[in-house]
Amino acid sequence: MAGKPRSGCEALRVVARCRPMSRREEAAGYERVLELDVKLGQVSIRNPRAAPGELPKTFTFDAVYDASSKQADLYDETVRPLIDSVLQGFNGTVFAYGQTGTGKTYTMQGAWAEPEKRGIIPSAFEHIFTHISRSQNQQYLVRASYLEIYQEEIRDLLAKDQSKKLELKENPETGVYIKDLSSFVTKNVKEIEHVMNLGSQTRSVGSTNMNEHSSRSHAIFLITIECSETGPDGEEHIRVGKLNLVDLAGSERQNKMGAQGERPKEASKINLSLSALGNVISALVDGRSTHIPYRDSKLTRLLQDSLGGNAKTIMVATLGPASHSYDESLSTLRFANRAKNIKNKPRVNEDPKDTLLREFQEEIIRLKAQLEKRGMLGKKRRRSSRRKKAMDGEGTVDNEGEDENEDGLEKNMENYLKEQKERLEEEKAAIQDDHSLVSEEKQKLLQEKEKMIEDLRKEQEATELLAIKYKAMESKLLIGGRTIVDHTNEQQKMLELRRQEIAEQKRREREMQQEMLLRDEETMELRETYTSLQQEVEIKTKKLKKLYAKLQAVKAEIQDQHDEYIRVRQDLEEAQNEQTRELKLKYLIIENFIPPEEKNKIMNRLYFDSDEDQWKFQPLVPTGG
Ligand code: ADP
Ligand code: MG
Numbered sequence: 001m002a003g004k005p006r007s008g009c010e011a012l013r014v015v016a017r018c019r020p021m022s023r024r025e026e027a028a029g030y031e032r033v034l035e036l037d038v039k040l041g042q043v044s045i046r047n048p049r050a051a052p053g054e055l056p057k058t059f060t061f062d063a064v065y066d067a068s069s070k071q072a073d074l075y076d077e078t079v080r081p082l083i084d085s086v087l088q089g090f091n092g093t094v095f096a097y098g099q100t101g102t103g104k105t106y107t108m109q110g111a112w113a114e115p116e117k118r119g120i121i122p123s124a125f126e127h128i129f130t131h132i133s134r135s136q137n138q139q140y141l142v143r144a145s146y147l148e149i150y151q152e153e154i155r156d157l158l159a160k161d162q163s164k165k166l167e168l169k170e171n172p173e174t175g176v177y178i179k180d181l182s183s184f185v186t187k188n189v190k191e192i193e194h195v196m197n198l199g200s201q202t203r204s205v206g207s208t209n210m211n212e213h214s215s216r217s218h219a220i221f222l223i224t225i226e227c228s229e230t231g232p233d234g235e236e237h238i239r240v241g242k243l244n245l246v247d248l249a250g251s252e253r254q255n256k257m258g259a260q261g262e263r264p265k266e267a268s269k270i271n272l273s274l275s276a277l278g279n280v281i282s283a284l285v286d287g288r289s290t291h292i293p294y295r296d297s298k299l300t301r302l303l304q305d306s307l308g309g310n311a312k313t314i315m316v317a318t319l320g321p322a323s324h325s326y327d328e329s330l331s332t333l334r335f336a337n338r339a340k341n342i343k344n345k346p347r348v349n350e351d352p353k354d355t356l357l358r359e360f361q362e363e364i365i366r367l368k369a370q371l372e373k374r375g376m377l378g379k380k381r382r383r384s385s386r387r388k389k390a391m392d393g394e395g396t397v398d399n400e401g402e403d404e405n406e407d408g409l410e411k412n413m414e415n416y417l418k419e420q421k422e423r424l425e426e427e428k429a430a431i432q433d434d435h436s437l438v439s440e441e442k443q444k445l446l447q448e449k450e451k452m453i454e455d456l457r458k459e460q461e462a463t464e465l466l467a468i469k470y471k472a473m474e475s476k477l478l479i480g481g482r483t484i485v486d487h488t489n490e491q492q493k494m495l496e497l498r499r500q501e502i503a504e505q506k507r508r509e510r511e512m513q514q515e516m517l518l519r520d521e522e523t524m525e526l527r528e529t530y531t532s533l534q535q536e537v538e539i540k541t542k543k544l545k546k547l548y549a550k551l552q553a554v555k556a557e558i559q560d561q562h563d564e565y566i567r568v569r570q571d572l573e574e575a576q577n578e579q580t581r582e583l584k585l586k587y588l589i590i591e592n593f594i595p596p597e598e599k600n601k602i603m604n605r606l607y608f609d610s611d612e613d614q615w616k617f618q619p620l621v622p623t624g625g
Helices: 023-027 071-087 104-108 120-134 189-205 210-216 264-286 298-302 323-339 356-376 404-433 439-476 487-522 533-593 596-605
Strands: 013-018 034-037 042-045 057-060 063-065 091-098 138-150 153-156 168-171 175-178 184-186 218-230 236-247 311-319 606-609 614-617
Touching: 013 034, 013 071, 013 323, 034 063, 042 323, 057 323, 057 533, 063 071, 071 091, 071 120, 071 218, 071 236, 071 311, 071 487, 091 104, 091 323, 104 120, 104 236, 104 311, 120 138, 120 189, 120 218, 120 236, 138 189, 138 298, 138 356, 168 298, 175 298, 184 189, 189 210, 189 218, 218 356, 264 298, 264 323, 311 323, 323 533, 356 439, 404 439, 596 606
Parallel strands: 013 063, 013 311, 091 236, 091 311
Antiparallel strands: 034 042, 042 057, 138 153, 138 184, 138 218, 168 175, 218 236, 606 614
8 A cells, every 4th residue: 555654653453353153162161251343343241150130341453353253354454554564665563462372373474285274473474575576676585484482591492402492582673683693585475485384393392292382482484575666866776674473471470380390480481471562561661660671571671672673563462262272362362452553654665775685696706707707708608419317406496587698698708618618529539539649648638638628527517506596596586577467366365455444444444443443432411401300300410320330330340350460470589589589499508518719710701792682701711812
């Protein structure tokens, strides 16, 4: 969509989604405690243990999706505009937040095999590459990374060496990043899906119990889209959009005594990133807080931009409809409700330093120059009968589009080498036939020729490699608008446009309804004339009843919040006790088993590296002069 502002203040978009009752829940006869008003964008939750007169609690969001909602509804209405922004050079983030088993992974990934059940991530793949193929006069480079945060450790799901733990670093220009995180340049949907599947496999291989593991780890799929385009100023500009697709750990409170053999350390550690997320949101919303505790966890550091920063962010709060998840659902709704008030300042990343696209462009020019130099060696042009097919450097993809230019170049060079080889072979034969030569001499000459043939072969190989590399790199820079727009493409486009319009319309309607509701409540105060005393009494009684109900709801809310606060405090106290105990043990060991002078030596070498957020040892021998 055109005409969007390039920057400005924008609230986090928060939507709620409720999955259908599961078969198990139905069989067990659980009641439904959630009601969704899709038109109004509201969720009501009823306490199954409600005291008489207790009313359901109602929350309003940017949109809500009930059990009958389709994956495409959520994508078209909520996610598509965000991805469009990322394609324009904004940073974007989609979080799925909720209790385990409520549909976070279903929403983010969905069922791959069935097109209508594909989640946000695969839909975004389609969206991105379709957009690129339709673009004109733009060059794109798309790359993907996949990582996981488990027990406050970052794991690169695409790395060969899984034992390596990655570190967060900070760059004053580009912000927080992960050092040595691998990323793969992808040319099409198939390739990026392949990357995603690779990571998912690694994720499940590394864990003995996938359910438990995924409920305690955060998975982040990262797509970086670089786009270069010649601006009105005649200069080439590069815009970079980064997209974080985040499947968070289950939001349920860890039951310390629950799962078998679970160490308390694990439970408290997994809570860290999520509770830090909660704290960051609270601090952002509070307005009085000057300190936002981003540094308290890996997740919040990594997603700092997405919360109160320069990104556009969507949170999908996932819910279960049944009574047994009442407490968790309520807590999810409250969390989402708070997140609504976060304001971001999204802006386009224009011409940042060190883009991979620029690097690629330069490397391509360099390779081309090298090839030309080699190609220039060929003096005569002749038709070549045989052409070796260049294969992709990484062997992941089939090459589609071919470029005549490079083919010519390659042919030219190949002919030259072939000629040279033929000449050498001829000379070799001549030596063989020359009876005037002594056999020793003959041998020597032959060996020389052999060596020359060998050198030639090596050169040919090197050139071929160069050509392969060149082609591989060139093919990774994606240029749209090459193929003539065909009819189906156009129709598809129209269809999408219609769907977008409908989604937009629905959104506007909902916003208006929400607005009206708000007005209704405000204007409930007075400004009415009464025809009779009797009528006045009736109307005022009605109002009083409404207001009284509201008062009760607010009171209940305060009580709930208070209870929640106490629970969290107890949790924190417990964690603190645990750590104090641990600390005491360590002191005991130090005091009884380590001689004081050794201890002092060690202590003197310790320093805190604030970059990496951990204690380190100074090297024994000072480095440098
Ligand atoms: P989570 O990742 O939050 O733990 P899952 O995505 O694994 O939850 O969902 C749990 C189960 O519920 C899965 O079997 C999933 O297919 C199903 N499910 C979740 N959301 C929906 C939905 N909107 N429609 C149909 N099935 C769903
Ligand atoms: Mg999951």
